[in-house]
Amino acid sequence: MLHAINHSPDAIRALRSIGAFQFLLLKRLCNRATRARDINVAWVQAVWFRLPPDWVESFCAFRPPGSKKPTTLESMRKIAGATTARKTSILLAFLAGQRVGQWFFAPGRSSTAKVAAHTEPLKKAVINLLHGFYAPALYEDGGYLGYMPPIGQANQPFHRQHLQDLFDLQNDIDVCPYCNGAATHRDMDHYIPLSRHPWLSCSPVNLVPVCKGCNLSKTTKPPWTETAAIPTQDWFHPYLRSADGNYMIELRGAAGRPEPRMVPIGATPANRCLNFENLVKLPETWKTQARSVVSTLKKELKRQAVRRGAALGEPEIRAILAESRHDADAVSRSAPYSLVRRAICDAVLNNRPGYMQMFQAAAVP
Numbered sequence: 001m002l003h004a005i006n007h008s009p010d011a012i013r014a015l016r017s018i019g020a021f022q023f024l025l026l027k028r029l030c031n032r033a034t035r036a037r038d039i040n041v042a043w044v045q046a047v048w049f050r051l052p053p054d055w056v057e058s059f060c061a062f063r064p065p066g067s068k069k070p071t072t073l074e075s076m077r078k079i080a081g082a083t084t085a086r087k088t089s090i091l092l093a094f095l096a097g098q099r100v101g102q103w104f105f106a107p108g109r110s111s112t113a114k115v116a117a118h119t120e121p122l123k124k125a126v127i128n129l130l131h132g133f134y135a136p137a138l139y140e141d142g143g144y145l146g147y148m149p150p151i152g153q154a155n156q157p158f159h160r161q162h163l164q165d166l167f168d169l170q171n172d173i174d175v176c177p178y179c180n181g182a183a184t185h186r187d188m189d190h191y192i193p194l195s196r197h198p199w200l201s202c203s204p205v206n207l208v209p210v211c212k213g214c215n216l217s218k219t220t221k222p223p224w225t226e227t228a229a230i231p232t233q234d235w236f237h238p239y240l241r242s243a244d245g246n247y248m249i250e251l252r253g254a255a256g257r258p259e260p261r262m263v264p265i266g267a268t269p270a271n272r273c274l275n276f277e278n279l280v281k282l283p284e285t286w287k288t289q290a291r292s293v294v295s296t297l298k299k300e301l302k303r304q305a306v307r308r309g310a311a312l313g314e315p316e317i318r319a320i321l322a323e324s325r326h327d328a329d330a331v332s333r334s335a336p337y338s339l340v341r342r343a344i345c346d347a348v349l350n351n352r353p354g355y356m357q358m359f360q361a362a363a364v365p
């Protein structure tokens, strides 16, 4: 998001094949001749005859851990027992739901909110079924072995770790794409929340490896403005409309307490930055990090002053911070919060009031 990212072609193929299996199952469940009492493990195994029978059986019994939610098989029965009109709505919503690109770029397309409302009475069953597919197919420790899309290694199912590895190989990025923070522990974020849009449970345009903090901050907030003519007009999207190249970081607040904020550049609407900041609580994260960056830079200046045995003058401080900014640029995709570091160095180099004085006070032996 802050950085350009993409999935690898292999990951896209694998995820699309999951989507194809989802659609095949929904299509059969929503056939007008299919009734609730028809649905059992053997029926699902016949529909998904390309998948290992054991895996299908496990899938049918899947229930989110520790919850009292129905199993995926019970959800299938609910869908199969719906009226023909509702079944048609589910299928149309699934197909419409895949066209995320159209929501983002074409005015007048059905809004995400409308799509979700079509199937409200059956929403829980559909969410449970499609979420159920996400967990067994993609959780690394889910225990649902046997699912092997084309890229799977011999006797290895494709799962979340594969997706993560392929993402890493493709992108050469070690930081969280949402906040530029450390991403040692990553979650797979559904950019458009599962609860709103279960159709995108395994969609390549909707899965983003992010830090746990961003995933928690985002919760189930929808990344669009439901009341707007084009709900997605004022929103970035990790893959379809990246913020990369469309924003800069501006420091607000006093020199000692900088508050880094995203501001648009070029023709980018300001709301896109604001909406994204609010979505992942970026100002709070960056404010904390900015203090830590200031403290680190002060320590570095002090260390150099001690080494020289004299207070550093303005030219020396400028030179050190220019070098730090240069380094921050070089590692913006690998070192956490280097975007914030760059903004703070810039504040000094661009003579923002208070910054030089603050660092001069620290640059003494």
Ligand SMILES: [Zn+2]
Binding pocket: 176, 177, 178, 179, 180, 181, 210, 211, 212, 213, 214, 215
């Ligand atoms: Zn993050």
